[in-house]
Amino acid sequence: MHIGKVVGNVVSTKKEETLTGFKLMIVELINxxxxxxxxxxxxxxxxxxxxxxxxxxxxxxxxxxxSGQKDAPIDATIVGIVDTFE
Amino acid sequence: MHIGKVVGNVVSTKKEETLTGFKLMIVELINxxxxxxxxxxxxxxxxxxxxxxxxxxxxxxxxxxxSGQKDAPIDATIVGIVDTFE
Amino acid sequence: MHIGKVVGNVVSTKKEETLTGFKLMIVELINxxxxxxxxxxxxxxxxxxxxxxxxxxxxxxxxxxxSGQKDAPIDATIVGIVDTFE
Amino acid sequence: MHIGKVVGNVVSTKKEETLTGFKLMIVELINxxxxxxxxxxxxxxxxxxxxxxxxxxxxxxxxxxxSGQKDAPIDATIVGIVDTFE
Amino acid sequence: MHIGKVVGNVVSTKKEETLTGFKLMIVELINxxxxxxxxxxxxxxxxxxxxxxxxxxxxxxxxxxxSGQKDAPIDATIVGIVDTFE
Structure with missing residues (x-):
């Protein structure tokens, strides 16, 4: 996994159906x-x-x-909000 | 996933059968x-x-x-047209 | 696989359930x-x-x-403690 | 997928059985x-x-x-000969 | 796949059980x-x-x-000894 910071989001109306309902966030990876x-x-x-x-x-x-959607074209997910990293 | 811009396409007559019928687009990834x-x-x-x-x-x-083609040699797909990213 | 050195850990209270109970370690990869x-x-x-x-x-x-958790969002695991590498 | 140019081949007599019969080509990736x-x-x-x-x-x-060989250690395949890319 | 040169090995006594019995070799990738x-x-x-x-x-x-070990944390294997590459 990686640590990252949410810096924005993507809006896509015309997309694969299985992505409907998911928020698409832009994440900058950090060390x-x-x-x-x-x-x-x-x-x-x-x-x-x-x-x-x-x-x-x-x-x-x-x-x-x-994601629970085994047929969805999802190759990255936010799976936790980080309290601390050190 | 990644955001990208379509910059061209590939034409390949002699190819794996399971790729037949799919448009092959060249995408430059952007931040x-x-x-x-x-x-x-x-x-x-x-x-x-x-x-x-x-x-x-x-x-x-x-x-x-x-892609719906579980036997096709597809490792990248365009799954949405982006309205906005910010 | 890769050799790495443990340099820290991540604490995440709000996370995917299947990650509960696992220690999340930050590993710097080395040659x-x-x-x-x-x-x-x-x-x-x-x-x-x-x-x-x-x-x-x-x-x-x-x-x-x-990890034994086939539904967990785990894409990296520490699978051995290295005695020597040469 | 990627576009590439065939620049050579690999000969390996002592190899995993499931690779037998396959031509191993060296491909330089291009944009x-x-x-x-x-x-x-x-x-x-x-x-x-x-x-x-x-x-x-x-x-x-x-x-x-x-490749049709679900047990073969194949992580890259040439799946088409490119006519044009633009 | 990639061509590489064996430059060393890793010894790890305390490791995932499914890795027992496998030699862990350090490979430098080359072109x-x-x-x-x-x-x-x-x-x-x-x-x-x-x-x-x-x-x-x-x-x-x-x-x-x-590797034949479908539950083993193996993400890289040496699958052939190279005679020539050109």
Whole structure:
């Protein structure tokens, strides 16, 4: 998994049906020194994260599995809101 | 997932049968500041995207699952046309 | 797999249920000359690793499989404590 | 998927049985401006590609699925010969 | 897959049970000009490779499948000893 910070969201009306109802958040990945690592991704939010919050992101097939939608094209999910990382 | 911009397409007559009928679009990945990140990929288009449009791309096994063709060699799919990202 | 060094941990109260009970460790990946490679990840600890220890990390679906939680959003696990690497 | 150019091949007598009979081609990945992106991989050829040809490459579990050998250690396959990309 | 050179091995007494009995080799990935590409990984050896030998490495779920241990946290395997690459 990775630590990241929510920096925005994506609105997409014309999309795969199985993505309907999911919030699509833009997450900038960071390291444990809270430094950006020049990587960002769009993740489905499973825990109600908001802009500016630090989150835990899972990627790959594990992300799809967590979404509960085994046929959805989900390769990244927000699976936790981070209290602390040190 | 990633945000990207459709910049072209690939024509391949001699290819795996299970790819027949799919449009193969070249997508340049961008970040949420609309900056290129020096990554591009070829994605199967599932939502009717056109050149110059901003799209949402899924990769890995989640891309294959979304295509509905579980035996097709698809590792990237366009799964949404992006209205806004901010 | 990769060799890494445990440099911290993540605390996340509000998270996917299937992650409950797992320790979330921050691992800096290194090469066999013990040099950092500017990559880190958050891994579920399966072998009782502690801060400062050298560990073996598996990623992707293999990480989820090892956790025994096939529905958990786990894409990285600590699967061994490294005695030596040379 | 990615566009690439076949630049060589690998000969390996002592290998996993399930790889027997497959041609192992070295493919340099390129972008849509026909520029190298400093990435290459070894892909199983499923469409009879030759040295110097432009090809479409799939990676990950989708590559294995396309090979028809679900137990083979195949993570990249050539799945099309590219006529044009623009 | 990738071409690589075996440069060492990892000893890990305290590890996931399913990894028991497997040799863990450190492989530096190279390109077809025999140049390092600043990537290395730890791979389970399935073909009896030795230090200094050139090998073919598979990664991801395909690596686990090849190991025959579908529950093992294996994301990279040595699947061939390379005779020539050109």
């Amino acid at each position: 444990h020194k809270n430094e950006g690592i020049h990587k960002e991704l769009v993740a489905v939010d499973l825990v109600g994260a908001g802009r500016g919050e630090y989150v835990l992101v899972a990627t790959g097939s594990s992300a799809r599995v967590a | 949420h500041k609309n900056e290129g990140i020096h990554k591009e990929l070829v994605a199967v288009d599932l939502v009717g995207a056109g050149r110059g449009e901003y799209v949402l791309v899924a990769t890995g096994s989640s891309a294959r699952v979304a | 066999h000359k013990n040099e950092g490679i500017h990559k880190e990840l958050v891994a579920v600890d399966l072998v009782g690793a502690g801060r400062g220890e050298y560990v073996l990390v598996a990623t992707g679906s293999s990480a989820r499989v090892a | 849509h401006k026909n520029e190298g992106i400093h990435k290459e991989l070894v892909a199983v050829d499923l469409v009879g590609a030759g040295r110097g040809e432009y090809v479409l490459v799939a990676t990950g579990s989708s590559a294995r699925v396309a | 077809h000009k025999n140049e390092g590409i600043h990537k290395e990984l730890v791979a389970v050896d399935l073909v009896g490779a030795g230090r200094g030998e050139y090998v073919l490495v598979a990664t991801g779920s395909s690596a686990r499948v090849a």
